[in-house]
Amino acid sequence: MARPKSEDKQKAILNAAIQEIAEHGVSAPTARIAKIAGVGEGSLFTYFSNKDELLNQLYLYIKEELRESMMSDYPKTESVQNRIRHAWNTYVKWGVANPQKRIVLAKLGMSNKVSEQTKTQGSEAFADIFNMISESTANGLLRNYPTSFLSAIMGSLADTTMNFIAGNPAQTEYFNNAGFEAFWSAIVNA
Amino acid sequence: MARPKSEDKQKAILNAAIQEIAEHGVSAPTARIAKIAGVGEGSLFTYFSNKDELLNQLYLYIKEELRESMMSDYPKTESVQNRIRHAWNTYVKWGVANPQKRIVLAKLGMSNKVSEQTKTQGSEAFADIFNMISESTANGLLRNYPTSFLSAIMGSLADTTMNFIAGNPAQTEYFNNAGFEAFWSAIVNA
Amino acid sequence: MARPKSEDKQKAILNAAIQEIAEHGVSAPTARIAKIAGVGEGSLFTYFSNKDELLNQLYLYIKEELRESMMSDYPKTESVQNRIRHAWNTYVKWGVANPQKRIVLAKLGMSNKVSEQTKTQGSEAFADIFNMISESTANGLLRNYPTSFLSAIMGSLADTTMNFIAGNPAQTEYFNNAGFEAFWSAIVNA
Amino acid sequence: MARPKSEDKQKAILNAAIQEIAEHGVSAPTARIAKIAGVGEGSLFTYFSNKDELLNQLYLYIKEELRESMMSDYPKTESVQNRIRHAWNTYVKWGVANPQKRIVLAKLGMSNKVSEQTKTQGSEAFADIFNMISESTANGLLRNYPTSFLSAIMGSLADTTMNFIAGNPAQTEYFNNAGFEAFWSAIVNA
DNA sequence: TATGAATGAGGATTCATTCAT
DNA sequence: CATGAATGAATCCTCATTCAT
Numbered sequence: 001m002a003r004p005k006s007e008d009k010q011k012a013i014l015n016a017a018i019q020e021i022a023e024h025g026v027s028a029p030t031a032r033i034a035k036i037a038g039v040g041e042g043s044l045f046t047y048f049s050n051k052d053e054l055l056n057q058l059y060l061y062i063k064e065e066l067r068e069s070m071m072s073d074y075p076k077t078e079s080v081q082n083r084i085r086h087a088w089n090t091y092v093k094w095g096v097a098n099p100q101k102r103i104v105l106a107k108l109g110m111s112n113k114v115s116e117q118t119k120t121q122g123s124e125a126f127a128d129i130f131n132m133i134s135e136s137t138a139n140g141l142l143r144n145y146p147t148s149f150l151s152a153i154m155g156s157l158a159d160t161t162m163n164f165i166a167g168n169p170a171q172t173e174y175f176n177n178a179g180f181e182a183f184w185s186a187i188v189n190a
Numbered sequence: 191m192a193r194p195k196s197e198d199k200q201k202a203i204l205n206a207a208i209q210e211i212a213e214h215g216v217s218a219p220t221a222r223i224a225k226i227a228g229v230g231e232g233s234l235f236t237y238f239s240n241k242d243e244l245l246n247q248l249y250l251y252i253k254e255e256l257r258e259s260m261m262s263d264y265p266k267t268e269s270v271q272n273r274i275r276h277a278w279n280t281y282v283k284w285g286v287a288n289p290q291k292r293i294v295l296a297k298l299g300m301s302n303k304v305s306e307q308t309k310t311q312g313s314e315a316f317a318d319i320f321n322m323i324s325e326s327t328a329n330g331l332l333r334n335y336p337t338s339f340l341s342a343i344m345g346s347l348a349d350t351t352m353n354f355i356a357g358n359p360a361q362t363e364y365f366n367n368a369g370f371e372a373f374w375s376a377i378v379n380a
Numbered sequence: 381m382a383r384p385k386s387e388d389k390q391k392a393i394l395n396a397a398i399q400e401i402a403e404h405g406v407s408a409p410t411a412r413i414a415k416i417a418g419v420g421e422g423s424l425f426t427y428f429s430n431k432d433e434l435l436n437q438l439y440l441y442i443k444e445e446l447r448e449s450m451m452s453d454y455p456k457t458e459s460v461q462n463r464i465r466h467a468w469n470t471y472v473k474w475g476v477a478n479p480q481k482r483i484v485l486a487k488l489g490m491s492n493k494v495s496e497q498t499k500t501q502g503s504e505a506f507a508d509i510f511n512m513i514s515e516s517t518a519n520g521l522l523r524n525y526p527t528s529f530l531s532a533i534m535g536s537l538a539d540t541t542m543n544f545i546a547g548n549p550a551q552t553e554y555f556n557n558a559g560f561e562a563f564w565s566a567i568v569n570a
Numbered sequence: 571m572a573r574p575k576s577e578d579k580q581k582a583i584l585n586a587a588i589q590e591i592a593e594h595g596v597s598a599p600t601a602r603i604a605k606i607a608g609v610g611e612g613s614l615f616t617y618f619s620n621k622d623e624l625l626n627q628l629y630l631y632i633k634e635e636l637r638e639s640m641m642s643d644y645p646k647t648e649s650v651q652n653r654i655r656h657a658w659n660t661y662v663k664w665g666v667a668n669p670q671k672r673i674v675l676a677k678l679g680m681s682n683k684v685s686e687q688t689k690t691q692g693s694e695a696f697a698d699i700f701n702m703i704s705e706s707t708a709n710g711l712l713r714n715y716p717t718s719f720l721s722a723i724m725g726s727l728a729d730t731t732m733n734f735i736a737g738n739p740a741q742t743e744y745f746n747n748a749g750f751e752a753f754w755s756a757i758v759n760a
Numbered sequence: 761t762a763t764g765a766a767t768g769a770g771g772a773t774t775c776a777t778t779c780a781t
Numbered sequence: 782c783a784t785g786a787a788t789g790a791a792t793c794c795t796c797a798t799t800c801a802t
């Protein structure tokens with residue numbers, strides 16, 4: 001019986017980690033994360049066996065949230081361009097709405113604490129988008145680049161776009177459109 | 191803090207820092223950096239007043255090296271497209287030839303140890319390119335986006351390109367061309 | 381703290397403690413002991429108010445088991461030499477058969493967690509042997525040393541003997557005899 | 571140049587460790603050891619890479635001191651019995667004079683932190699005594715037991731003797747003689 | 761100026777014990 | 782009564798920085 005491991009507390013720790021890591025980097029002390037999460041220093045380790053584990057779980061946690069954001073109302077039946085646009089829009093929207101999570105994802109991605117396996121696992125969530133791009137390459141709509149390259153282009157241009165929106169929130173619409181325009185031109189078969 | 195006699199030692203420290211930070215991140219101990227540089231761990235602090243200072247100097251050191259690589263044979267008199275292509279090529283070439291420096295630049299860029307001022311100062315070295323893009327926007331060759339946005343697009347697509355080359359050295363030529371093609375399509379006025 | 385229903389669980393904990401302490405020392409975590417015992421980590425504290433209490437009880441538990449081993453078929457009516465030989469044999473036999481318990485007894489004996497009172501209490505179980513030696517000293521069979529000294533000599537030589545048997549199980553018989561021979565010569569009145 | 575690693579400080583740490591471990595066991599905190607040694611908490615780790623290393627070095631340090639005590643005026647040319655008596659006397663004398671070191675040696679010997687290799691190395695210092703016993707066995711003076719068994723008997727009886735002296739300092743002479751008498755009877759060929 | 765020993769604040773992690781369930 | 786989640790004090794160790802040499 002005993003007290004069951006609370007999912008709330010686990011999430012509180014993950015969210016506290018987001019806050020702290022966004023602000024102070026991957027080296028943010030576990031003690032501070034615990035404090036912000038409102039749990040004891042030791043409790044963090046009942047939910048994550050060690051800091052690395054926390055970092056890896058955090059990476060997947062954010063990726064999963066992003067996936068949900070992008071996939072919840074994914075228009076499977078629409079045209080490819082519309083679907084790509086939808087992916088772009090939802091990604092940018094999420095990034096703008098969750099600047100800390102975006103930063104943390106980037107910091108974790110750079111860190112050698114997050115394993116390749118975790119990164120791979122994180123990417124798998126986006127298989128739908130990957131497949132869509134893959135098909136569009138096959139049918140000649142997009143340039144004949146490796147799908148992973150096209151995906152990476154999307155990621156990097158969307159990130160750049162988000163950075164500019166973050167710096168100029170008033171021009172969210174403008175940069176979102178400009179970014180997509182550039183992106184689309186970059187990948188579409190001429 | 192007067193400029194110390196040995197400029198060699200200063201560079202040895204910077205280069206050691208590149209090695210260590212590339213491999214172990216910004217948290218690489220100063221003691222290890224000093225050891226690899228072949229100087230005493232205290233000596234590091236006669237060349238850099240503290241670790242943050244070292245990190246900021248390192249950022250500028252690498253940026254400067256990159257600038258030299260890109261600008262040494264910059265074809266001032268050629269067409270804009272050729273100059274942009276030259277910038278792209280030299281950037282990618284440098285990045286491929288100096289994977290550690292590229293990683294370090296990225297890690298330092300993410301870190302909150304490198305000040306905004308330093309980052310700004312690092313960008314100033316690329317004023318020529320910035321200006322060229324600026325002019326090309328004005329004369330209608332490029333899309334009418336803020337120059338900083340166009341520059342950022344270049345940076346992010348070039349980085350993406352380098353990542354793929356790093357993963358597939360045999361296809362250096364292919365990805366360099368594909369990346370540039372995408373980039374050029376992204377920015378050129380339709 | 382009222383005597384809990386399950387005496388089995390109490391013993392399970394004591395036996396688990398033997399295992400863990402033999403292998404990892406007195407600092408073996410209560411959580412691990414509980415786990416091996418198959419009880420919740422909190423339950424351990426319903427059987428023993430704290431770790432020190434567990435350690436002290438464990439000391440007595442093993443001593444008591446040893447006493448039973450040595451006394452169950454104690455030949456009260458035989459000659460002194462035979463009785464001493466019987467004590468020696470049963471002690472060595474027990475130690476060889478229960479190497480972990482022997483180690484734990486030694487580790488607990490060294491530890492400052494086990495109180496003097498507990499140690500005294502543990503010795504009282506061997507009053508019969510003590511008395512026998514005492515009488516034998518009085519009637520001139522044994523050297524005129526304090527009984528406690530003679531007892532200690534027996535303990536240390538038996539321990540040494542067991543160590544050698546542990547290292548050379550094939551020569552159990554040999555070392556048992558050699559050890560007793562040395563012991564008897566050491567204490568008998570010349 | 572810099573400050574040279576002070577041998578004094580190293581010894582201060584070892585001696586502080588003796589004090590603390592004698593009193594509080596192998597789990598004595600490094601911080602407290604450092605404090606008693608009069609050095610910073612961190613300094614301990616410039617002399618010993620970690621606590622285990624400290625423990626192993628401490629074991630050898632004490633063994634070496636014991637060896638010096640026993641060997642400094644070892645009467646190589648005297649009769650075997652005299653030499654054995656000398657070894658016994660100097661051992662007991664050392665143990666009585668250094669009760670803490672004796673306890674620490676015992677505690678370290680029990681601990682799984684001290685490696686077998688260290689223990690072996692610690693024994694090698696007593697090769698002279700070992701050889702003497704070996705020869706005496708060969709020429710029939712001592713019982714025909716393995717030398718290591720005879721050595722162990724000496725160690726255990728001497729330890730027992732020291733324990734009694736520690737408990738009754740006024741009877742040092744008595745127990746020393748009684749102990750040796752028992753020991754000699756135990757090992758000499760009848 | 762160069763060195764690396766010295767330092768203590770800081771950080772990850774463990775663990776006996778408590779207490780909600 | 783049984784459980785194991787919750788806790789924070791305690792512990793080992795690291796590291797930027799200082800300073801004696």
